[in-house]
Amino acid sequence: MARASDTAYAALRSEIISWELSPGTVLAEVELSGRLGISRTPVREALARLVADGLAEPLGGRGLVVSPISAENVGELFELRQALEAQAASLAAVRRDPAPFLALQNELREVPALLADADADPAHHSYYELVARFDDAVDEAVQNPFLVQALSAVRTHLARIRRLSRDNPARLLEAAREHLVIVDAILDGDAGLAADATRVHLYRSLQSTLGSLILTTENLTTENRPDPENRPDPENRPQEKDASAQ
């Protein structure tokens, strides 16, 4: 069996990202060790990793809380994301490994058909999974562990933020077209265009995200009620990996 601390970390991380633990929720060691059925030691280890990820933060010297989120955070996160993804796309263009991007090109062209029958896939899983494969292809192409790790950290926060905004089918279509431009640029080996197309995509994506924000006061305050019984969106959503989708 895997290590208890890894299990605890994965469980807590997932609960934070999925809003089962909403921002501001107090993370008490004894309570968590009881709930997860392990001792305090691995729980502490998991909490330390969450703090390093920026998913939890100390509250007044004693005690940890799930990191609060604000609209401001979204903008700041996108400033970082833009820098990283533009660089990643640029490098992917330079690396010139066309195979995976040719496949993505074909699939992205089929997105309108994919999104057409909204009844079959109302949560658009297949679309988000395609975008996740795009991210994976870029990660693979850049061949840069430092950059990939930084991107991964950003995607973690994005996954949490996505639960703040509503999906918009029209926006997904547009996003697919933007992705296609990026892929085309990468296949052309045009690093500058790949970076520019990425920035365009993220600009539009941020616009859309901010336009559909669901900001209750709960999300903004640091002091939330500690009861874990409030998930804003219990219905099935795409997996964690599909962070950078819309």
Add this chain to the structure above:
Amino acid sequence: MARASDTAYAALRSEIISWELSPGTVLAEVELSGRLGISRTPVREALARLVADGLAEPLGGRGLVVSPISAENVGELFELRQALEAQAASLAAVRRDPAPFLALQNELREVPALLADADADPAHHSYYELVARFDDAVDEAVQNPFLVQALSAVRTHLARIRRLSRDNPARLLEAAREHLVIVDAILDGDAGLAADATRVHLYRSLQSTLGSLILTTENLTTENRPDPENRPDPENRPQEKDASAQ
């Protein structure tokens, strides 16, 4: 007194950055707890943070080692650094808070005089301290915790890499001129130019770094002798903060 785990983390981090613990050195919990005079628990916490920082990594499932470094790593790190610092400079230009940069502008103009009397300050502390203040000013100006944290992580690795390359007074003069261009661009509010000037600076900086690399086989291998008695450059070097200098 501060927490023992923080003390241990700071101590180990400092030893890794200063090459007192060279890449590949095994980090054993019992040995460290004995050497630092604390129990294994806070040592484990410190080691976990080092792994999160990328300063240590697991070796074959069991045991940790100080992360190896290679010339390849340097290039990869600079790819990330370029993305982050270009974005940071660009944002600093947009924010339009001239005061700190006006001060830096004046000081950067005095750098030739500063470097002239090499006898008074052979390690060029005053120069590196100026560059550190430049970094601080940018961090302050961008007003973006996500970006600042990513930059901070990069600077940690840069600090370690700097011990791999020799200082070059001529290069420092050139670097000061490049920094001055960046500051001018920020003061002009020219985001594009600030980003471009940053990329120029980092391109030259990488050239210089790679050109003066001191790569013994020790630095490349994962399996080093575990004895901690080999620091390649025991003479006084600028503090940790002066990471992005040359």
Add this chain to the structure above:
DNA sequence: TCTGGCCTCAATGTATACAGAAGCGGATAG
């Protein structure tokens, strides 16, 4: 002599016990 398997040992991973400190509640005085 070389190879393979077993066994021992050592180091990590987990649980628990102990110490200290911060917050909370109650009681008392103004």
Add this chain to the structure above:
DNA sequence: CTATCCGCTTCTGTATACATTGAGGCCAGA
């Protein structure tokens, strides 16, 4: 009635004891 102070409770931080797993060495057989 309110504010402040004191004591208690509960939580974090640290140390230590226990479990478990992987590595290395030794012995036996080919």
